[in-house]
Amino acid sequence: MTIAHLPLKPLPAARGPLSDAVNDVLRRTPGSPVPPLGTSDPFGEDMHAALHTVYELHYHGHPQVDPGWEWDPCLLGLRADMERLFTDALHNGVVGGDDLDAELAGLLTPSDESTSITRFLRDEGAWWQLCEYFVHRSIYHHKEADPYAWVIPRLRGQAKASLVAVEYDEFGGGRGERVHAQLYADLLAAAGLDPGYLHYFDAVPAPMIALVNMMSLFGLHRIHRGALVGHFAAAEITSPLSSRNMVYALTRHDADPACVLFYREHVEADAVHEQIMRHDVIGDLLAREPDERAAVVFGMQTTELMEGRFSDHLRTAWNAGHSSLRDDTWHADDD
Numbered sequence: 405m406t407i408a409h410l411p412l413k414p415l416p417a418a419r420g421p422l423s424d425a426v427n428d429v430l431r432r433t434p435g436s437p438v439p440p441l442g443t444s445d446p447f448g449e450d451m452h453a454a455l456h457t458v459y460e461l462h463y464h465g466h467p468q469v470d471p472g473w474e475w476d477p478c479l480l481g482l483r484a485d486m487e488r489l490f491t492d493a494l495h496n497g498v499v500g501g502d503d504l505d506a507e508l509a510g511l512l513t514p515s516d517e518s519t520s521i522t523r524f525l526r527d528e529g530a531w532w533q534l535c536e537y538f539v540h541r542s543i544y545h546h547k548e549a550d551p552y553a554w555v556i557p558r559l560r561g562q563a564k565a566s567l568v569a570v571e572y573d574e575f576g577g578g579r580g581e582r583v584h585a586q587l588y589a590d591l592l593a594a595a596g597l598d599p600g601y602l603h604y605f606d607a608v609p610a611p612m613i614a615l616v617n618m619m620s621l622f623g624l625h626r627i628h629r630g631a632l633v634g635h636f637a638a639a640e641i642t643s644p645l646s647s648r649n650m651v652y653a654l655t656r657h658d659a660d661p662a663c664v665l666f667y668r669e670h671v672e673a674d675a676v677h678e679q680i681m682r683h684d685v686i687g688d689l690l691a692r693e694p695d696e697r698a699a700v701v702f703g704m705q706t707t708e709l710m711e712g713r714f715s716d717h718l719r720t721a722w723n724a725g726h727s728s729l730r731d732d733t734w735h736a737d738d739d
Contacts, residue, residue: 414466414467414468415427415430415431415457415466415469416453416456416457416602416605416606417606418450418453419449419450419453420448420449420450420451420453421442421450422439422441422442422444422450422451422454423450423451423453423457425439425454426439426454427457429479430457430466430469430473431468431469433470433472434470434472434473434476434479435476435478437478438476438478438479438481438482439482440482440485441482441485444486444489446489446490446492446493447493447610447611447614447713448610449609449610451486451489451490452610452613452614453610453613454486455483455486455487455490455617456605456613456616456617456620458479458482458483459483459617459620459624460602461473462474462620462624463547463550464601487621487625490614490617490621491621494618494702494706494709495702497706497709498702498705498706498708498709499705500701500702500705501698501701502697502698503701504686504690504697504700504701507634507701507704507705508641508682508704511637511638511641511642511704512641520715521714521715521718521719522645522646522649522650522653523649524722525537525649525650525653526649526650526652526653526656529653531657533722534595534653534654534657534659535595535596535597536718536727536728536729538591538592538595538597539597539604539607539608540608540612540718540729541588541612542588542592542597542602542604542608543602543604543605543608543612543613543616544612544615544616544619545585545588546585546588546589546601546602547585547616547619548574548584548585548588549571549574549575549584549585550585550623551619551620551622551623551624552567552571552574552619552623552632552636553571553623554624554632555567555623555629555632555633555636556568556571558626558629559629559633559685559689560692561688561692562684562685562687562688563633563684563685563687563688563689563692565684566680566684566685566688567633567685569680570636570640570677570681570685573673573677584666584669584670587662587665587666587669590665590666591662591663591665591666593662594659594660594661594662594663595659595660595663606731607729607730607731608729608730609717609728609729609730611710611713611714611716611717614710615710615711615714618635618706618707618710619632619635622635622703628699629696630689630693630696630697630698630699630700630702630703631702633681633685633686633696633700633703634686634699634700634701634702634703634704634705634707635703635704635706635707636681636685636703637678637682637685637686637700637703637704638704638707639707640677640678640681641678641681642711643670643678644670644671644678647668647670647671648671650667651664651667651668651671654667686700
């Protein structure tokens, strides 16, 4: 079954007063009073559940939620408050600067820490840990490449043409069954998991949701076009190594070929994509808009920051011998 034929889930479970208030207002008609932000943790469960719920109005929406909420001025005001809090935290969490060469060098020669989770899964991860990893990443891969489409009308010349070429591959080269989000749904089904769109959202903690929210934040705002390009480039540059680790991990477990296919596709495709992103997209963008250099660096650094927070969460949970998910009742049997 394709993603398009899978039913959408209702509003996600609240994780605190803010997400509870957002859920409550979305059950009403557009124009209803919207709650204030209040005091929120910029990386916390409550705020990122709320922000993701609001962002989802720009993707597939929510069943029984009036689509008029997508552009409701008061709800957009709350979203802007959450975005400011999150953006400030991202800036405070990275070094910043405009040394693009140094950032690219770091991505092209990753440290052991940057691939620690996939290396662990490759060498010793149990099947249940692989499945948990799949569940976390489903929030990301169900939207794979979607936020980057928002930057297309904000680019020109070779940067636009080359980014569209990468997106064309991400969206299956014109073949629906090869869309990468569909390949991931096939992976989930082959692993004995539910392939439904955002099916596991309530089980996934904030680190992965915050990473996905960062992609939406950068995609929805023209001012963040350089950061989105930097993030996209970082994802493509680091993908081949981590995907290769996953191919080995899945082969070690004699996993279904559909599981291996998703990662093998990324080993091959992203090795080409990283060259295109570095030379044709970033190179042309900065030739036209040199002032975007610091923004591109920011996008790369925040990607490392958020991926690092996600890796730290998994490592902490697994080292303690317990699930990294909010609800581990779904667990696949270990081998």
